[in-house]
Amino acid sequence: MTGLALETVRKRQGVSQVQAAKLLGLSQPMLSHMETGKRNVSLEVAQRAAELFGGEPTALPLNPLPRHSDETLASELGRLGYPGYAHLSGRLRNPAEFLLDALDHSDLDVRTTEGLPWVVLKYPHLDWSWLLREVKLRNRQNRLGFVASLANRMALQNGPLVVLNVLEPVLRELEDARLAKEDTLCQESWPLSRKQHVRAVRSKLAAHWNLDTRLSEVDLANYVA
Template identity: 45%
Template sequence: MDHEMLKEARDERGWTQATLAARLGVSQGYVALLESGRRKPADALRRRLARVLQLPATSLPTTAGRSTVDADALAAELADLGYPGFSHLRKGRPRRNPGTLLLDALAAEALDPRTAEALPWLLLTFPDLDWDWLLPQVKQRDLQNRLGYVVSLARNVAHLQGLDVALVLEAREALLERSRLVREDVFGRSSLTDAERRWLRANRPPDAAHWNILSDLRPESLVYGA
């Protein structure tokens, strides 16, 4: 969330700074400081701003992720961000920043296959997430290969559907390429038998092989209907 976004969102609604201040419960002078960039909103105020101004979920606070990730919680959070595959779970709960949700999912020891399939959708829907925050978090946890694979899947889906976001994702993929790890990793599964590992090495798609990921998830299988 930057100060220009705040001013643009307020102007779009035809509100004065005093009107926004009253809705937020702060002073008009404080709104002026926020819009000039001389003050940064605290996390609680960022959530209020996102709700009041109907800002995208990428404007919500980012956090370092949870120590444990509940599969049902991930599915519900994806639903509340608009993921069509979990539309039956939408209940109007407070949204989470998609970057934080993505970090949690990448760090999970195991993912429901349906949740793993949803991660490229996050990047297609929120390409403007805070990469300056996400990339260091991913590298600290040695998750760059998992993220690289998800970006590759999203980029290929974008190409298949003729979406302009493919160019943005190509640039992100190039950044991750610099820190690609040699060690083998899995995507969405906690453990594999030796037979499963051998099968995946022989049958995984080229992007999975490039990122040293054992997975058979392919972009052509990812259909995100409304």
């Protein structure tokens, strides 16, 4: 979150700088320095401001390093608004960072995996340049390609046109970077026999992205944004 974004969400809520500093646990001069760009907005302040003043999570700082547990990822997905985890509410996280963390897991809870296309639909204006760069560094572009393709199909059925416009160049870039190696959608511990079975019955879309998964848009019908 930039200082300007912090100032914008604060003013949008009609909160004075003095009031905001108190709520954020800062001195007023420190908050002023952050809003004017003299000091960087820390992750903790950005998260607290987004929670207090309703800022978009896509404005939160991005860090490719944090690895969160299945339980934490589930609560973060709930905090982002995913209907399947409406009963959970973790810390607010940038959706691009959340997707990178989830897609880079060797094994991930199936219920959380089902929520990944929803994240793309809900937050189409995330930092795609950052996310595409990071998934390519980890050879996870096929996983993102499949998830984004599912989101695109869901948008074709029910979603706003803006999602399709945003995803078109993203999918082109992922297509160009598509890997020939077979993979799973975050289920690497499956025994070979199960992988072979799923490969035999997977969708054409999953086969295109060389992923052993049975996930399809039919499984996601209840969670269209």
